[in-house]
Amino acid sequence: MADRLSSLPDDLLHSILRDLPFKYAVRTSALSRRWASQWLDALAASPVLDFTDRDFARGQPPARAAATVGRCLRLHAEHGAPLDAFRVALVAPSSGDGGAFGRDVVGWVAAAVARGARELEVDLTPSQEEENAAPHGDRFQTGNSLERLAFGRLSLRAVPLPAAGLAGLRSLSLSHADVTDEALRVLLANCRALESLSLRCCSLLTSVSVASERLRVLELLGCRAVGELRVAAPALESFTLYGNVILSAADWAEEAIAVDFGAVPVLRDVYLSHMDCCGYLDFNHDHYYPFVYYVPHARILTLCSIGLLPYVQVNMGNASYIDMPNLQELQLLVSSLDEEGDADPRHPERVYYFFHHTSFPVLKRLFIRFPSNPTNGSCSATAPIDGEDDEDVEFGYKIVLGQLTFIKVVNFRGTSWREWRLVGFLLKRAPILEQLVLVTVGGDGAPGDEQLEVIQERALVLRKASRDARISVCRPSEDDSPNHAHTRFFHEEFCCVHQE
Template structure:
């Protein structure tokens, strides 16, 4: 016999009872409750009574934060209705004269007819003195590839929101600006001296985006620096930000087949140029594709004479690069480095080693390495998903260790996430721990899902690491699962290529 199911009439009765209980509360109390409720839940209350839309719109319009960034807000109603809701809230708040501290909005693939609305919302928020503006137009589906390429982004410019040239010219109070899937080709960002956090994700026209932000403390960049058909291939910060604390530079998922060698060369030097602009940061996150570009830029520069290098530097228009240094780079303030490695092969290990040789960070104390949580990828040398045995079983284990006099004498903490114990991972660990005489703790967080390590395998990993030839006489090795990890996390914990 089937279990008793509530009838539609019964369900309606329950809803009416809930409405009666809630509606019995005073408006002021309901208003204060709704101000603390996430927008998606407030919107759903509209189904309870005609009274509720008026209440939550009133609550939202009086709030200093207009946050429409919840994906469920746009998903649970037609796009035109969502746009009308945002427009109504902004109008009501302006009419009430309420302060506006933050304006955030997110839509999936908005219709072209609504783009002008979004621009007008941003302009209105800036005019109202908003300290934070976030616009996220991530498309419904980002085209992704499986394997080392880690995805291709559609560069159809019609899908991007074109920001007008005069949007940021007026004096404003902006402290945080976050843009996803916008076109910046016409935008010269001024220097009011207030902007402290800038986030650019999947945006067009970054090479033409000129910004002078002396107060900038945090910079996030995830996307492609150059695009086919662009008028210029320049990433220009104008002037470096002396207050910069942290920078996140990732181009994972923005991979193209370069038929023009000159374009590939310009692409590599553009990433290098971007990195030099944030080289004075204390916290830095970079990616495997960026390491590849840096390596290619250095190799190309080594074949150039002084005249060719000077010509290239002129094209980059970056005063922070000195041709007399043969494209060396200093990271004088770097205390924390995070490497995003969606794949790890012998070449990747070599590039990481080359990056440390290239930069030799003098005071780096923390190193985080994040591997892919999916299927292991090790393009050369095997070891894609197997645990490496005890020391001495692999004759190539020390092939990096003898190549350098590099010493990372301030490095005290290393954390590798999604560890499998592959040959390439072990090589990388051996390279780092053999150059860290002050190392105090090594944390290996094992991969979940496919390739998960059992207790016996985790013990093998720990024994193997303890048997390594290390520079530090005593350091603690922790091998754990994600659920067991209680160690410190990196400053950057949002990984855009995994979203």
């Protein structure tokens, strides 16, 4: 059979090879004598060196993978091609040749910065403890072209601050880094062009203070020790908090967090999820403020079960009122369908009270995500399904979601009366609803064809305020309906939940 690929022009072959993961690009050298050099030429001409594919180093010692990265950097430099981005993600040795590996990392960082890279990303697993595993501080003391910097499990101790070479940074991401409160403050003061900041599982942070005129995106993910958050960022457009979304007014409370969230007139995108999504709250002694009170003008919002809890003085039964005049797209992460007492913040009763104490004059799309794990109470049937599922939830006034046109419920099983009551509650309060989509669970708990038909039949007979509302039931693989803007769920990510 003729080798038609080898007959293609070099520039086209290079384009193909650059789109392949590095490991597979190297394997093409076995195709023919011509291909043996093609991947090297393609690498040398590429403005991006990306070694973040985990398959690249799988099955080989860290020292060998490090040698390959170093060889590619040298080859690229020899050809004199411009370097725009350098990215690497490797499993670092925890002993033995760990020191040599650390020196390799220092060399890569220094070489990439010296070559004028605008984007630098280094992620090591597990964390390196050696002093020489830190970035080469000298390279950050003079001006360079860096615009995006991402360090994962890499020490910042060898970067003396302030560092003139970081003044042009537009994006900074620190994951499992040893950054302290003071180091972060000095770093941000030095990065006045910064537009995006992500802090993930940084265990030394306790009091985060962010002051920036240009910052548009802020992420604070899994930083468990943070007890104080102060934000002064008038240009902020997107805010993500995976941490303590409940604020305690009691000075003695271990879970207390002080928040000073300045004016954010252009903030539109907010994601708030409590650590592990179902932590314990003491309802006997305290006031609770959900973080949503600090971001009432968001247009897109994701909120977990605990964040649904309105400001409540539980012993007296009082609750405040939230006005969210701009919210158009809402996603609720419901942790459990089990009821463990009237004050438990996880079960769906909190959804009803959230709508009762919150105004949504322009809400158009609503997404509810039940837990995918059946052990979280998703199959709860503590009350009879027949006779309880149509029970309404009555309040002092009629709740009307007057602009709501689309509802989507994910991980719907149809076996719990609480699921059906929640769906019925929403259908009866959306007079112009156009579509309700029930997406069943996948995997081992997925319903069979017969059960799917039963759910469909039962859904179609539910009472609804809109005569034109279409109701459909489908499996995840069959779902082609719109998704919420936030499709990443941090409480399901292992690294933050199990951080040491």
